[in-house]
Amino acid sequence: MKKRGKIFLGITLIFVFVTLFSYLNRNQILTFVEKRKFSQLGYQEEDITTIYKELSVEQRKKLLKLDYFDSIQDILQSENYQSNNLFLYLSYIKENRLSRELISDAILLVNEGIDQSYSEELVSIVKSEFYLSNRLDRYLSYQKIHDVSVEEVIRDVNANIDFPFYTNTVPCDSTKGTSLLINKYYYLDKENFSDDLVVMDPSYDNQNGDQLNRIAYGSFKQLVDDAEREGYHIRNNSAYRSYETQEAIYNNYKNQYGFDEAEKWAARLGYSEHHSGLSLDVGVEKRYAIGKFEYSKEFTWMKENAYKYGFILRYPKEKELLTGVNYEPWHYRYVGLEIATYIYEHDITFEEYYAYFIENEKNH
Numbered sequence: 292m293k294k295r296g297k298i299f300l301g302i303t304l305i306f307v308f309v310t311l312f313s314y315l316n317r318n319q320i321l322t323f324v325e326k327r328k329f330s331q332l333g334y335q336e337e338d339i340t341t342i343y344k345e346l347s348v349e350q351r352k353k354l355l356k357l358d359y360f361d362s363i364q365d366i367l368q369s370e371n372y373q374s375n376n377l378f379l380y381l382s383y384i385k386e387n388r389l390s391r392e393l394i395s396d397a398i399l400l401v402n403e404g405i406d407q408s409y410s411e412e413l414v415s416i417v418k419s420e421f422y423l424s425n426r427l428d429r430y431l432s433y434q435k436i437h438d439v440s441v442e443e444v445i446r447d448v449n450a451n452i453d454f455p456f457y458t459n460t461v462p463c464d465s466t467k468g469t470s471l472l473i474n475k476y477y478y479l480d481k482e483n484f485s486d487d488l489v490v491m492d493p494s495y496d497n498q499n500g501d502q503l504n505r506i507a508y509g510s511f512k513q514l515v516d517d518a519e520r521e522g523y524h525i526r527n528n529s530a531y532r533s534y535e536t537q538e539a540i541y542n543n544y545k546n547q548y549g550f551d552e553a554e555k556w557a558a559r560l561g562y563s564e565h566h567s568g569l570s571l572d573v574g575v576e577k578r579y580a581i582g583k584f585e586y587s588k589e590f591t592w593m594k595e596n597a598y599k600y601g602f603i604l605r606y607p608k609e610k611e612l613l614t615g616v617n618y619e620p621w622h623y624r625y626v627g628l629e630i631a632t633y634i635y636e637h638d639i640t641f642e643e644y645y646a647y648f649i650e651n652e653k654n655h
């Protein structure tokens with residue numbers, strides 16, 4: 292009887308297995324085994340459901356080889372989750388021992404391709420409005436030595452002032468047309484000086500024969516005409532400058548007041564925006580002292596209206612460190628309506644605008 296009983300049990304078991312196999316295919320059995328492994332690692336039913344929903348077969352296999360992550364749900368369901376970055380998130384979180392609250396920060400950093408150790412400063416830099424990934428190292432080193440806000444770190448480095456003026460200089464990108472940048476880091480090669488210059492009509496020009504870029508001039512004429520109709524008399528005092536003219540201006544300052552003063556008030560050769568034909572100094576009538584312009588009603592009008600014609604006040608007050616140039620109420624630069632409007636509305640310098648929107652081609 293004992294023997295018969297064993298045989299009976301054996302047959303029953305075989306029967307049960309055969310029945311099971313007929314209901315389940317191989318994959319289902321493998322899945323069953325895999326799910327058990329996940330739950331043995333510590334994953335809850337809910338986690339496992341999400342894992343099966345989000346992960347490929349290969350990813351699941353890889354995940355099983357790792358320790359349990361209590362934040363797996365948060366990661367997989369995060370708004371910025373990118374499937375191909377999964378294991379980078381996991382190793383970043385592990386290496387930096389990040390708590391669940393910091394998962395979204397970790398995801399952000401990894402998505403940005405950053406492998407530096409986690410810190411709140413790092414996250415706030417990356418989250419900052421005008422953050423440029425190719426300047427991260429510069430932001431971090433600037434932040435180490437300057438006690439300023441994150442926004443200021445971004446602003447200053449974007450304007451390049453983590454380097455002293457006239458260092459790390461490069462030729463400006465003259466293919467940018469009316470949005471090219473000339474300052475103490477970007478100079479204009481002599482051969483790239485504006486070739487689309489027109490001689491200004493005396494009714495717009497105090498200088499008799501000054502030249503301006505064709506597009507900028509068209510806009511300046513409109514500005515002058517509209518201002519005139521409202522009773523404001525705006526004229527050009529100094530527009531395009533050749534290499535030789537700028538050389539004479541700089542040397543004049545230097546001979547009269549010395550090197551330091553010349554550096555303060557005149558740009559070195561190639562570094563004057565006047566070389567572009569896109570900027571001009573304005574005044575009211577002939578031989579108008581530029582120092583007086585700030586107190587004129589014309590200046591008030593220009594401050595409020597120049598952008599409508601595509602011009603910006605290029606060297607504003609209290610932005611001297613960013614532009615590298617003293618406050619110049621009389622100096623306007625043509626950048627076109629769209630850029631001028633943005634700069635006017637956001638109260639930023641052309642340096643900041645250029646770094647973010649033009650050089651790095653970010654969108655508004």
Ligand SMILES: [Zn+2]
Binds near residue numbers: 565571572621623
């Ligand atoms: Zn000027």
